[in-house]
Amino acid sequence: MSNKEGETILQVKNLRVSYKQNQHSINILDNLAFDLRKGEILALLGESGSGKSTIAKAVTGLLPPSAHIGGGALHLGSAMIADLSSKSIQWERIRGRGIAMLFQDAQQALNPVLSIKEHFKESLLFHRMASADEVAPISAKLLSMLNFTDAPNILDRYPFQLSGGMCQRICLALALCLKPAVLIADEPTSALDTVSQKEVLDLLKRMQEELGLTVLLITHDIAVANAISDRVIVLNRGVIEEEGDTGTVFAKPRAAYTRQLLSSRSRIAKPLRDRELQHPDEPLLEIVQLEKTFHPKKRVLHHVNLTLNKKEILGILGQSGCGKSTLAKCITGLESPSGGGVMYRGTDISRLQGKPKREICKQIQLVFQDARASLNPGRTALQLVQEPLQYLHIGCRKEREAMAKLYLDEVGITGEAQTRRPPQLSTGQCQRIAIARALVLKPEVLICDEAVSALDMKVQAQILALLQRLHKQFGFSILMISHDIRVLRSFCHHIAVMNDGSFSEGKRASARLHESNQPYTQLLLKCAGDMEEGLY
Numbered sequence: 001m002s003n004k005e006g007e008t009i010l011q012v013k014n015l016r017v018s019y020k021q022n023q024h025s026i027n028i029l030d031n032l033a034f035d036l037r038k039g040e041i042l043a044l045l046g047e048s049g050s051g052k053s054t055i056a057k058a059v060t061g062l063l064p065p066s067a068h069i070g071g072g073a074l075h076l077g078s079a080m081i082a083d084l085s086s087k088s089i090q091w092e093r094i095r096g097r098g099i100a101m102l103f104q105d106a107q108q109a110l111n112p113v114l115s116i117k118e119h120f121k122e123s124l125l126f127h128r129m130a131s132a133d134e135v136a137p138i139s140a141k142l143l144s145m146l147n148f149t150d151a152p153n154i155l156d157r158y159p160f161q162l163s164g165g166m167c168q169r170i171c172l173a174l175a176l177c178l179k180p181a182v183l184i185a186d187e188p189t190s191a192l193d194t195v196s197q198k199e200v201l202d203l204l205k206r207m208q209e210e211l212g213l214t215v216l217l218i219t220h221d222i223a224v225a226n227a228i229s230d231r232v233i234v235l236n237r238g239v240i241e242e243e244g245d246t247g248t249v250f251a252k253p254r255a256a257y258t259r260q261l262l263s264s265r266s267r268i269a270k271p272l273r274d275r276e277l278q279h280p281d282e283p284l285l286e287i288v289q290l291e292k293t294f295h296p297k298k299r300v301l302h303h304v305n306l307t308l309n310k311k312e313i314l315g316i317l318g319q320s321g322c323g324k325s326t327l328a329k330c331i332t333g334l335e336s337p338s339g340g341g342v343m344y345r346g347t348d349i350s351r352l353q354g355k356p357k358r359e360i361c362k363q364i365q366l367v368f369q370d371a372r373a374s375l376n377p378g379r380t381a382l383q384l385v386q387e388p389l390q391y392l393h394i395g396c397r398k399e400r401e402a403m404a405k406l407y408l409d410e411v412g413i414t415g416e417a418q419t420r421r422p423p424q425l426s427t428g429q430c431q432r433i434a435i436a437r438a439l440v441l442k443p444e445v446l447i448c449d450e451a452v453s454a455l456d457m458k459v460q461a462q463i464l465a466l467l468q469r470l471h472k473q474f475g476f477s478i479l480m481i482s483h484d485i486r487v488l489r490s491f492c493h494h495i496a497v498m499n500d501g502s503f504s505e506g507k508r509a510s511a512r513l514h515e516s517n518q519p520y521t522q523l524l525l526k527c528a529g530d531m532e533e534g535l536y
Contacts, residue, residue, distance in 0.1 A: 009077055009214055010036035010059075010099075010182050015084065016070035017054050017063070017238075025068070028054050029238040032072075036182065041208055041215040043229035043246065045222065045261070047456040048427045051238040052218045056184045058084060060099050061091035077181055096127050100180035104187035106167035110159040116170055117155040120177060127178055142173040146203055164320040165196030172203060176211070186218045190454055193319040193483035194527040201228050220456035222265050226250055234258045264457040282310040284345065284477055285331070285364075285445055291339030292326055292501075300326045301501045304340070308445065313471065313478040315488035317524065318498035324481045327498075328449045331479075332366045333357055344445075358392060365438035369450035371430040375422045381408060381429075382418045385437045392441070407436040410473075411466060428459035432466065439470065447479045452487060464491055485528040497521050 017029040028051045036042050044052045057063045059074055069085040076098050081089055095101070103109040110119060120139040124130040130138055136155065143151035146169045159167055168188060175183055185204065189197040205228045207213040219225050225232050226246060233243040234255060242255040253259050285308040292301035301323045308314050318324050329335040330350065331342050342350040349360050368374040375384055385404035389395060395403065408418050411432040422430050431451065438446060448467070452460045464487065471478055482488055488495050497504050499520045516522065 006038040006040070008035045008075070009038040010216070011073075011075040012055070012059060013073040013075075015055070015058060015072035017051075017058055017072075018068050018070060020066050020068065027238065028067075029058070032238060032240065034233055034240070034243070036214060036216055038214055039208065039212045040230045041204070041217055041228055043217045043219060043225035043232040044235055045219060045225045045232050046235035047220060047261075047458055049237070050235045052220075052235055053186055054238075056101070056186050056216070056218055060095055060101060060184070061089060062101075096123070096178045097129075097180055099182045099184060100175035100178055102168075102171055102175055102183060102185040102188050105191055106171045107159055107164060109171055110167060112158060112160050115156055115158055116162075119170070119174055120155070123174055124177060129178060138177060139173070142177055143170070146173050147199070163196070165192055165199060168192065168196070168200050169203065172200070172207075176207065176213075182214050182216060184216045184218065187220070188217075189224055190219070190221065191320075194485065194524060195319050197224070198527045204228055222250070222261060222457065234261070261457060264461045283307050284310045284312075285479075286343040287327070287331070287340070288343060289340035290327070290330060290337050290342065290350075292323075292330055292335065293338045299501060301330070301337075303502055306496060306503065308477050308479055310444075311471075311475050311477055312494070313480060313492045315492035315495040316479065316481045316498055317483065317485060317488055317495050319483060319524075322498045323501040324498055325449055328366060328447050328479070328481055331447060332364055333360070334366075361388070362392060362441045363443050364445045364447065365441060365443040366447045366449060367431075367434050367438050367451045369453060371434040371451075372422050372427060374434055375430060377422050380419050380421055381413055381425070381433045381436075384422075384433055385440050388437060388441050394441075403440055404436075407440045408433070410439075410470065411436045426459075428455060428462065431455065431459075431463055435463075435466070435470075439474065439476075442474070443476055445477050445479065447481070449481045450483070451480075453482060453484060460487070467491075485524060497524070 013033045015029050015032045016027075018025045018027045032051070032055065034042075044055065046052050054063070054067070057067075058069060058072070063069070072084040074081040074084055076094065079094075079098070114122070117136065117139060121132065121135045124135055124138065125132065139155055140151040143154055148154050148169070154162075154166075154170075162170070188204075189200050192200065201224065204213070204215060204217075208215060217225065217229055229246045231244065232246045232249050234241045234249065234257060236257045241257045242249060242253065249258065250262065253262065287304050287306040290301055290304040291299075293299045304323075304327060306314075316324050316327070326335060330337050333349070333352065337350050340350075341348040344360065344363065352360060379387075382401065382404050385408055386400045389400040389403060394400070405418065408414070413429060413432055413436065417425070417429065422433075425433070452463050455463065467478065468491070480488060480492055497516075497518065497520065504518050504520050
């Protein structure tokens, strides 16, 4: 059980960190201090850019070269680092057995060319925690503890053969195999669907209770912090706004900033728009018996049928790995279907090539989940929005620049921000640029593939409100792909539920999703409800 009054196992004092950017120094953390008690789960809660991940990187020696530590001390059990800015710190003695890390994107954290067993072997042998003969039994035991029913088979597989939730559980097992004093979990569930989120959070809580695990949980999601943390620290621009027992902080927040975070989440939980669809019988995009197989044993989509009407906002809900993103790629021509068709205004566009395919690009645009990764880091916002216009030979240079400025203004990227590159902008600003780049071609269909799932609550609300305004202003249809039921229920006219490569039920009014008698839909609703329990 959590030992809220127990001994302090991790103590950070007077931590100061800044980043160098364009010959300027930007302060991120200034004299930050906090304690982590043995056996507790402490949540660091705040928006993107508040300094949460910087804290984790500073206490594990993982800060990038552009970062500068101005000072600070770290106590870990009986060990002490008097000056975190020292170049002589032997971080290999601290990372792993002292402080282990559980990263946000588990699949990127794992080496794709190593089997899961090789990952365990590499870690256990490096830290001299086991002999080569002991690796398999230790690994299998840990995987069994983390709800893997076929551990020996899992050990022989590779990360790309596993789902996001499975990879996150494997990363947790890799961290636990070293018996760390502290586990830092940096946004461990933000990239996961609600079922996988609940599974990982339940496991963290169970490991805390059974093994006495001490966790520093970094998150922007109030529901995640509320679900498993004992205490919470609310961080805003490198300053602690509020801290205390989780229940007390969320039930009676003292700081205005904490109340603002709670308000942002509740705004997403409420409908953003009128649900009446103006053109219910004007099909714009029709998916007909679509099939996609990557190799004989990997069928991703089968018998997919879907209709998107003119000016409709249609949500697609499902777990990671159910085929949502593959469907989006088939619609936009990034993947070729194995069977069936994609009909746009009555014409099959699924196998177009050359100029006809480029023409369709104008009408159907895709916004990716990771906007920063989809943008060229060496180009300014103004240059990025002009890229599709240049590719399709639309307008002269002055006309393209004028159109790019217009659409950047529309999404709230104005003035000097238009000349900045993605590394100089926030995640929310990058997502706005990605939306402007998609809309500059004036498409009839905008596909948003998990476009807000990695954003904090405040930025989520801003992006959804922006999409709602632009939808009303320009009249395009939206296919909103998400694993977040809150987002889809608040934003869409209808929701289609996808499971294992097909739709488990037909298109339904989103307000009536709770009336579904489909077991899979009920499971998604239950997991989402469990995450929200106690917040409102």
